[in-house]
Amino acid sequence: MATSTHRILQVLQNSQVQLLADWVKALRSSGTSRTSSAISDPELQAQCQEFIALFAGAIAAGNLDDLDAAAWKPALELLAGVSRSRGRQGFSPSETAMFVLSFKEPLVAHLRRSFEGKDESGLFAEFWELSKLIDRLALYTTEIHQTAREEVIRRQGEEMLELSTPVIQLWDGILALPIIGTLDSSRTQVVMEALLQQVVATRSPIAILDITGVPTVDTLTAQHLLKTVAATRLMGAECIISGIRPQIAQTIVHLGVELTGVITKASLADAFRIALEKLGHKIGTGARS
Amino acid sequence: MDRIPILKLGDTLLVTVQVDMHDQLAVRLLDDLTNMISKIRARGVLIDISALDMVDSFIGRMIGDIAATSRILDAQAVVVGMQPAVAITLVELGMSLPGVRTALDVDQGMELLRESRDP
Amino acid sequence: MSPAIPDPNRPPIRVEIAANEDVVVVRQRAREQSQRAGFSLLETTKLVTAASELARNTLEHGGGGSAEIEVVTDGIRRGIRMTFVDEGPGIPDLEAALRDGFTTGGGLGLGLGGSRRLVSEFHIESTVGRGTRVQVIRWK
Numbered sequence: 223m224a225t226s227t228h229r230i231l232q233v234l235q236n237s238q239v240q241l242l243a244d245w246v247k248a249l250r251s252s253g254t255s256r257t258s259s260a261i262s263d264p265e266l267q268a269q270c271q272e273f274i275a276l277f278a279g280a281i282a283a284g285n286l287d288d289l290d291a292a293a294w295k296p297a298l299e300l301l302a303g304v305s306r307s308r309g310r311q312g313f314s315p316s317e318t319a320m321f322v323l324s325f326k327e328p329l330v331a332h333l334r335r336s337f338e339g340k341d342e343s344g345l346f347a348e349f350w351e352l353s354k355l356i357d358r359l360a361l362y363t364t365e366i367h368q369t370a371r372e373e374v375i376r377r378q379g380e381e382m383l384e385l386s387t388p389v390i391q392l393w394d395g396i397l398a399l400p401i402i403g404t405l406d407s408s409r410t411q412v413v414m415e416a417l418l419q420q421v422v423a424t425r426s427p428i429a430i431l432d433i434t435g436v437p438t439v440d441t442l443t444a445q446h447l448l449k450t451v452a453a454t455r456l457m458g459a460e461c462i463i464s465g466i467r468p469q470i471a472q473t474i475v476h477l478g479v480e481l482t483g484v485i486t487k488a489s490l491a492d493a494f495r496i497a498l499e500k501l502g503h504k505i506g507t508g509a510r511s
Numbered sequence: 512m513d514r515i516p517i518l519k520l521g522d523t524l525l526v527t528v529q530v531d532m533h534d535q536l537a538v539r540l541l542d543d544l545t546n547m548i549s550k551i552r553a554r555g556v557l558i559d560i561s562a563l564d565m566v567d568s569f570i571g572r573m574i575g576d577i578a579a580t581s582r583i584l585d586a587q588a589v590v591v592g593m594q595p596a597v598a599i600t601l602v603e604l605g606m607s608l609p610g611v612r613t614a615l616d617v618d619q620g621m622e623l624l625r626e627s628r629d630p
Numbered sequence: 631m632s633p634a635i636p637d638p639n640r641p642p643i644r645v646e647i648a649a650n651e652d653v654v655v656v657r658q659r660a661r662e663q664s665q666r667a668g669f670s671l672l673e674t675t676k677l678v679t680a681a682s683e684l685a686r687n688t689l690e691h692g693g694g695g696s697a698e699i700e701v702v703t704d705g706i707r708r709g710i711r712m713t714f715v716d717e718g719p720g721i722p723d724l725e726a727a728l729r730d731g732f733t734t735g736g737g738l739g740l741g742l743g744g745s746r747r748l749v750s751e752f753h754i755e756s757t758v759g760r761g762t763r764v765q766v767i768r769w770k
Contacts, residue, residue, distance in 0.1 A: 290639060415672060418595035425615050452607045453598040458591055458615040483609075531657060533650040534686065565657060565675060567682040568744060596675035604679065604744035 229348055233332045234278040244328035245270050252324055260311050273300055273325075286355050289362065298362065305363040309370030318367040322360040326353065380412065387413045389420040396497045397426045398490065402435035410446040417450065421459045428497045429454055432490045434465030444479045451484050460500070462486070464493035515540045517547055523555035523624060524548065524586075525617075529562045537573040544577055548584045555624035556581050559617055561592025571606045578611040587627045589613065591620040634702040634711055634767055640666075642700035647688050647714075656685040656697050660712065667701050667708050669770055677710055677768050680745040684714045684764055687741050692716025692762055702767065709750070709769040717761040724756060 234241070246267055276297035283293030301322065308318040330349055337345045387409075390398045399417050421429055431447065433439070439447075451461040464487040466474075474481065487493040498505060513536065518525040524547055526540065544556060558577065560566070566574070574590055581588040591614045593601075601608070614620035636642065643659045645652060660681035664674040681697070688695040695716030702711045721727045728743050742764075746752040749766040756762040 415595065415599070418598065421615070422595060425619070427615060427619065449599070449602045452602045453595070456598040456601060456608060456613055457593045457595060458613040458619065531654050533654045535650045564661075565678050565682065567679050567686070568741060569682075569686060594675075596672045599672060600675045600679050600748065603676065603747050604683075605747075606744075 229336065229344070230329075230333060230352060231278065231281050233329070233336050234274065234281065236336075237332050238274060238278075241328050241332060242267070242271055242274060244331070245274075245325050248324040248327055249321065252320055260313075269300075269304055269321075270325075273297065273304075276300055286351050289358060297359075301359060301363050302366045305366035306370040309367040310374060313367070315364045315367050319360040319364050322356060322363055326356045329356070387416070389417055391424060391426070392430070392494060393498065393501075393503075395424075395426045395428060395501050396494070397421060397424060397429045398432060398494075399429065400432040400435065400490070404438065405433075405436055405443045405446070407442050407446065410443055410450075414446065414450040414453075418453060418457065421454060421457060427459045428462065428500060429459055430462045430464055430490065430493045430497060432465045432493070433463065433470070434467070434490065436465075436470070437467075439470045439473055441477050441479070444474055444477060448479065448481070448484070460485075462493045462497060464488070464490045512539075514543060517543060519547075519551060519553075522551065522553050523557060523621070524551075524553045525557050525559070527559040527562070531565070532563075532570060534569055537570055541573055541577055541580065545580050545584070548581060548586050553584075553586045554628060556586050556588040557617065557620045557624065558588065558590045559592050559620075560590060560597075561594065561616070563597060564594060566593070566597050566601055568604055568606060571601055571604070571608060575608050575611055578608075582610075587612070587624055589620045589623050591616055633704055634709065635704070636711075637701040637703060637708075640701040642698050645685075645697045645699070647685055647697055647716075648694045650689070653682060653685045653689060656699075657682050659697075659699050660710070663699050663701060664710055667710060667770065669710070669768075673768065673770065676748040677712075680748040680766060680768070681712055683741045683745040684712065684766070687764070688714045688716045688718075688762075691721075692718030694718075695761075704769070707769045709767045711765065711767045713763065713765045715761065715763045720758040720760055720762055721754075721756040722758050724754060728754075 246263075249266060249270070280291075280293045280297050283291070285291045285293055288294075289298065304321055305318050308321070329352060333348060333352065334345065387399065387401055390400070392398045397417070397420055399413070401413065405413075417429055417431075420426070431450070433447075447463065451463070454461045462485045466486055466488070485493075485496065487496060495505070515526060515528060515530070515532070515536065518527075524544065526544065528540075530536070532540075547553065548556065556577070558574070560574075563570075578588040578590070589612045590608075593613065612623065614623050640663075643663060645656050645659055647653065647656065657678050660678045661674060664677045669677065681699070685697055688697065693716060695714065695718070697715075698713045700711050702709050728746065742754070745766070748768075750769045751767040753765045754762070
């Protein structure tokens, strides 16, 4: 609606300084102590100022409905940046949404004032369009915030998993993966992927999976182990499984899991010796110095 | 007609797959390799798939067929460079390609071919 | 199937499958959509492989058809949904076809059963003499 954008645009252009001041004030008063400690005044001021400019630019292009339009891209990018950093800093989704939502009040107040003494019949329609737009923008920030939080959580989870199962290079061409604790389905997959990446990165033809520290193995885990062995072979390397406890050996037989073609050794040391032999090394006794 | 080039290195044939192969291209490769193995009496075939970011059941089967056909023609085939994600997916699909010898890269693949010839 | 809402910001990609080369196109489109949706390399590889299997089935068994690839969400997670449709002979015994190693007339036994393991949700409808429709979703 041509007239609508015109009026809001006028407000934005004429009262920019005041709008900015009112908005920052609203943010500070509605925010929690986290807001005041996490974000400095100049930073908040800068974020709001830039948003108002981009917001005005997008509205000048005439489109209040379609956030997909190219005119909205810069504003959305700014909001995405703000949301992501809020998300990373540990703000709640509502706190992040408040950034945009608290802009509504000063905007509407100024819009109202601009209609004073003139024909007020268009005020409600304009207010309504503006309100819908701000709500949509707020929802957008919530979505981005959510994605950012999930990303942090996921990365932390991966880091924990990696720390708990390091891939060790025992020798040139020999990797060892000592697994400790129970292997659930998702952990196994993450760990196995890490092993395969390391096989490629170090060009190691032999990988030893040591499961001495694994108390029990269920069908799913056993299958994952076997899939890892199969995948390693397809890549051109070989897996040796070591440290199979008697109970686990029984479980594997009982579950009917086939271990044909897989080299298994009682201890990591035995597996290491076999690996060295396969690579053509001989362990000899030299003169002690 | 597009084909995958086959290089001759002494009595070893070297194939580097760098395109996303459609089925016909894969079949053509099997054909061409079979003919060339025969023609130059190749003893080794090295297939480098390190550039392939996907291997499905058809391509997997072709790889198996190449290995089996080579063996019948008294040549040893080695497939090198399968990417981890591809390997995991193939296994998930149910293909473990038991009859196919593999190596991590071209160097290790050539080493494997050398060993199999003069043990 | 879980409720899956198409992403309004990403229109569905449609690919006509009439020749061998089209299977490659389906793979490429699936890869693009998967990467844009933020899937990991392994997730993308599984999705593209499933797409290849299903596209090939559509071509070889269905005599040609079409594929549609779209980004969807169930409100919380994001996913890729792929639909393969053909008006071919249909599959008389679906259960058998989904079992590993089963072939329907010279086709590839691993196509359907294997690709089922690569996706989160798998749905197939087939009527003899009318055609087949396979829809899969892989959630992130």
